Amino acid sequence: MALATLAATLAVTRRVETSRRVETVRRIEAATRPDRDRAVDALRAIAILGVVLGHWLVTALVFDDGPVRGASPLQFLPALTPVSWIFQTLAVFFLVGGQVAAASWSRRTMTYEDWAARRLRRLFRPVLLVLAVWTVVGGFLLAAGSEPATVHTLVMLVLSPLWFLLVFAALTAATPLVVRLHPVVPLAVVAVVDLLRIELGAPAWVGWVNLAAGWLVPFALGARWQRMSRGSLWALAIGGAAATVVLVCWAGYPASMVGVPGAGFSNLAPPSLAAVTFGLAQCGFAGLLREPLGRLMRRPAWWAAVVVVNLFAMTIFLWHQTAMITTAVLARLAVGPLPGLHTSPDSPVWVVERLGWLPLFALVLLLICRAARRVRG
Incomplete structure (x- = not known):
């Protein structure tokens, strides 16, 4: 009797939860503007989830006799390199960011200062909570006797991805200029910088010019994305992929599209020409997926x-x-x-x-x- 009562209660609970989920779905659908480009939101979600899953798969915390240290399976298992091709989706995020920022700028009803402040607040307000929490956590761990190397590993694991927000914020603030800029210009800058630092022995700091120029390529592409034909998208996808293959197979660029601890050269720190051409291929394929995603x-x-x-x-x-x-x-x-x-x-x-x-x-x-x-x- 008791088991029957429990089963009936669980069944009622499941029906209630299902009803709530259905009602939530209906409210979201009803609240969506008919002209909203749902594919753009889908691509943003895919890009975010790609970054998260990629970090979880290629980041390990090793607890042994010494301090906690970070490691990556890509150090030991080169066959996993294709994982970095699937989950390194930052170019798609910058592409969508450029498209959304350009659309917002074109529809603005306020001054540039108010427009920029509004968009940047959305980016940085959540960061303050992360910084506050990890300041407290880091201090507590040190006070509790944790080794400084352990605390450094944990804190850097959380804070190191924040470079992305700084670059994204700078490009967002520059949107009025970006909408007038052809993506070929920052692409040429990346190529010249790589030539200087890799082939001509320029100082290492020269490479950091690519931190802005490299991500400006997909951001600027996003600003004009809606005007691109399907043929242009195919050319971008195939051309970007082919250029990446050439750079990896014959120009000595790493095959991994994320940093690998201990490697002498990274495609992301700062972004290399191979990372940018790979991002162009991603942007092309993202554009080709736009209509199917919109239907889905x-x-x-x-x-x-x-x-x-x-x-x-x-x-x-x-x-x-x-x-x-x-x-x-x-x-x-x-x-x-x-x-x-x-x-x-x-x-x-x-x-x-x-x-x-x-x-x-x-x-x-x-x-x-x-x-x-x-x-x-």
Whole structure:
């Protein structure tokens, strides 16, 4: 009798939750403007989730006898390099950012100062909470006797992705100039800078010019994206891919599109010509996917999922490494060293083990997102 009552209660609970989800989907669909470009939102969600999954798959925290240290399976398993091609989606994010910023600028009803301040506040307000929390956490860990090297590893894991926001903010602020700029111009700058630093022995700091120029290419492309024909998109996709193959196979650029610890050269720090041509290929394929994605987003359930991801996009980006760290540290304290979570990523088995931890990372990230949203009000 008790089991029957429990089963009936669970069934009612499931029906209530299903009803709530259906009602939420209906409200989101009803609140969406008919002229909204849903494919752009879908691409932004894909780009954010690509970055998050990529970090979770190629970042390991190794707990051994010494300080906690970071490592990457790409150091030990070169066969995993294609993972970096799939999940390095920053170019798509800058592409969408350029398109949205240019559209917003064209529709503005305020001064440049007010427009820029409004957009930049959206970027940096959530960052303050991350900085505050990790200042407290870092201080607590040091006071509790953690090794400085351990604290440095954890803090840098969280803060190092923030470079992206600084570049994105600078390009957003420069939107009135970007809309007049052809993407070929920053592409040429990247090529010249690489020639100077790689072939002609220029000082290393010269390469950091590409931090702005490299990401300006997809951002400027986004500003004119809607005017591109399907043929131009195919040319961009195929040409970018072919140029990347040439640069990797015959010009000595690394095959990995993310940084690999211990490697002598990185395609991302600063962005190399290969990273930029790879990004151009991504932008071309993203443009070709725009119409199919737009049709898919007409399905209310899919659209609702994209809306939720975009609603939490900045929070997801800012806190995803914290979710991984929190899971690893709490599990270490509660259980001890666990495979795929605390061990060195030096075998294919580690990859399989890490895949098993991803749902828990996602659950912890969901809890953090909800808490962060409540704190910000």
